[in-house]
Amino acid sequence: MGTNLYELFRSRFPADRSRPFIEVPGGPVWSYAQLEAISARYAHALVAAGAEPGDRVAVQVDKSPEAIFLYLAALRAGTVLLPLNTAYQADELAYFLKDAAPKVVVCQPPRHDALQALAADAGLDATVLTLGADGAGSLTDAAADKPATFVCSDRGGDDVAAILYSSGTTGRPKGAMMSHGNLAANAATLHRIWGFVPGDVLLHALPIFHTHGLFVATNCVLMNGSSMIFCPRFDADQVLDLLPRATVFMGVPTFYTRLTASPRLTPDLCRGMRLFISGSAPLLVETFNAFRDMTGHTILERYGMTEGGMFTSNPLAGERKPGTVGPALPDMDIRVTDESGRVLPQGEVGVLEVKGPNVFKGYWNMPEKTKAEFTGDGFFKTGDIGVIDAEGYVSIVGRAKDLIISGGYNVYPKEVEDAIDRMDGVVESAVVGMPHPDFGEAGLAVVVTRPGCPLSPEQVIGDLKGRLANYKIPKQVVVVADLPRNAMGKVQKNVLRETYAARWASQLEKAS
Ligand code: MCA
Ligand code: AMP
Numbered sequence: 001m002g003t004n005l006y007e008l009f010r011s012r013f014p015a016d017r018s019r020p021f022i023e024v025p026g027g028p029v030w031s032y033a034q035l036e037a038i039s040a041r042y043a044h045a046l047v048a049a050g051a052e053p054g055d056r057v058a059v060q061v062d063k064s065p066e067a068i069f070l071y072l073a074a075l076r077a078g079t080v081l082l083p084l085n086t087a088y089q090a091d092e093l094a095y096f097l098k099d100a101a102p103k104v105v106v107c108q109p110p111r112h113d114a115l116q117a118l119a120a121d122a123g124l125d126a127t128v129l130t131l132g133a134d135g136a137g138s139l140t141d142a143a144a145d146k147p148a149t150f151v152c153s154d155r156g157g158d159d160v161a162a163i164l165y166s167s168g169t170t171g172r173p174k175g176a177m178m179s180h181g182n183l184a185a186n187a188a189t190l191h192r193i194w195g196f197v198p199g200d201v202l203l204h205a206l207p208i209f210h211t212h213g214l215f216v217a218t219n220c221v222l223m224n225g226s227s228m229i230f231c232p233r234f235d236a237d238q239v240l241d242l243l244p245r246a247t248v249f250m251g252v253p254t255f256y257t258r259l260t261a262s263p264r265l266t267p268d269l270c271r272g273m274r275l276f277i278s279g280s281a282p283l284l285v286e287t288f289n290a291f292r293d294m295t296g297h298t299i300l301e302r303y304g305m306t307e308g309g310m311f312t313s314n315p316l317a318g319e320r321k322p323g324t325v326g327p328a329l330p331d332m333d334i335r336v337t338d339e340s341g342r343v344l345p346q347g348e349v350g351v352l353e354v355k356g357p358n359v360f361k362g363y364w365n366m367p368e369k370t371k372a373e374f375t376g377d378g379f380f381k382t383g384d385i386g387v388i389d390a391e392g393y394v395s396i397v398g399r400a401k402d403l404i405i406s407g408g409y410n411v412y413p414k415e416v417e418d419a420i421d422r423m424d425g426v427v428e429s430a431v432v433g434m435p436h437p438d439f440g441e442a443g444l445a446v447v448v449t450r451p452g453c454p455l456s457p458e459q460v461i462g463d464l465k466g467r468l469a470n471y472k473i474p475k476q477v478v479v480v481a482d483l484p485r486n487a488m489g490k491v492q493k494n495v496l497r498e499t500y501a502a503r504w505a506s507q508l509e510k511a512s
Helices: 005-012 032-048 065-076 090-100 109-121 138-143 180-193 211-224 236-245 253-260 285-295 367-373 413-421 457-464 493-499 501-511
Strands: 020-023 029-031 056-060 080-083 104-107 127-130 160-166 174-179 201-204 227-230 248-251 275-278 300-305 309-313 333-337 350-355 380-388 394-399 404-406 409-411 426-436 440-449 476-480
Touching (some): 005 065, 005 180, 029 032, 032 065, 032 138, 090 174, 127 138, 201 236, 404 440, 409 413, 426 501, 440 493
Parallel strands (some): 080 160, 201 227
Antiparallel strands (some): 300 309, 333 350, 404 409
16 A cells, blocks of 8 residues: 555445445435545546646635545545635635646636636646536536546655645745645544544534545544535534434534524434534633533544644543643644743643644745744644643643634734735724634724725725635724834734723624
8 A cells, every 4th residue: 555645545445335425415425436436537637637746736616525526536646635715715816826836726617717817817827627516517527538447646655635725924825735644644543532433424514625624524534434424514403403313523613602502402412423523713611511511422622733633632531621622642742832942841831832743744835934833853833822731631721823713714813904904094903803702703903094094894894805705804893093002012912802892792792
């Protein structure tokens, strides 16, 4: 067996390939035989479109079984998958295309011409193919007459399998390179420690363009050779309808707050379930407790990042401590350091640093940035502030990076501020994270306008829509004369959070 990740998955597929892999609620069931045949055909189509091993394949498509087959096809062809959130707008996409220079772009059918124009503007010689939510499109057409087998490209463990972009604190998105070896290591560990068994059915309601839905949830199923019920998006009622048929569920905290808001959530509904997992953002202790009270199940919280997948997990057997993300995974080293990089004793609060086989290769085209984010002895600086207790359980107590996590999506204030600052009449702006009952946190923008240039909050929001992905749009905007600064001239974001706390809460209440 080579080190192409697909070969690892394939070695775990059921001997009886007619067994189910993906079931779409109310729709078809796709078997492992179909997974193998369709991903082979798609791999041939990528090659025919000009993609060679190492070339990037950018994908901005709706969630569908075919989108998963495309992920597997990209692995088989040895190409580098670049999954893109469907909420990304033209300006955001233009950057990714220019930076990653994909050879093939696969998009939703109605966006073909727009993506073609963006690729041309970026000076790319790329083929643009389409794939709709129903599986139809020029990719599927191109694959139709291709063979149902494909010899996997021989990949070394260090070869890059995927690049995932995050905006970063400088506002300039950076692409985290995950190798075949990184993804394989994390998939094998998570599959083992979460105790997957042959009959497991994973209820999948996450998006598949980020680590959580793709490399955590889907890869566990592939490692297990079992099946998943594939919801197009998270809808609490649909999840409640389907829970009786599932055994494992993974979600961001917003999923759990929405589920606990429903009187339909009962122990009886969850009687077939063996595991509920939460991550991507802090799970409130109230949600953890409410869920246990309503179902008898204790949510297992874990922690990770795009730059490496999962780093810690509460145990399957053993105490799952609320407010913690559990001990380091068996193959991870985690430590806490102070601002000067000195390793702190157990129990002290500082920046979490991680090292392990799943930690990424670095940022695409950014060797200096990569160097700055790793220590001399190979630990990655997460930018999360944490503490480790006497039993090794990690708690995330804050973030050194200026980041808002809204409904499990990362929003970097700098990127939103840059977009606001480009508006006519704006002098400067500051975006801060405020508590939100549904999304955990959401953005508040405080905007300073030039004298004589009145700008309403609605105008600011209207201008941002279409320029930024919808989840990055601040939920509230305040227009002010100036921003509070400290003696060094730095904007005091904590003062803004305090100043606007009452106003934020009352406007949220009005909106609900
Ligand atoms: C939608 N909206 C949001 C968000 N999602 N606003 C802030 N934060 C969000 N996350 C806005 C839309 O712009 C819209 O505003 C309004 O809310 C309703 O949109 P809708 O599409 O109906 O929302 P939804 O379908 O209910 O989506 C909410 C959601 C979704 C289900 C929580 O955001 C979601 O699936 N989140 C999961 C994210 C995820 O998978 N993260 C993992 C990243 P308007 O009406 O004004 O237009 S991986 C990661 O973080 C690491 C590695 C890890 O540890 O896992
Ligand atoms: P991303 O860049 O989308 O991969 O998001 C990674 C970030 O999400 C981490 O650096 C943490 O700040 C946060 N995160 C992930 N899981 C948890 C968790 N269980 N509790 C608190 N924060 C989390």
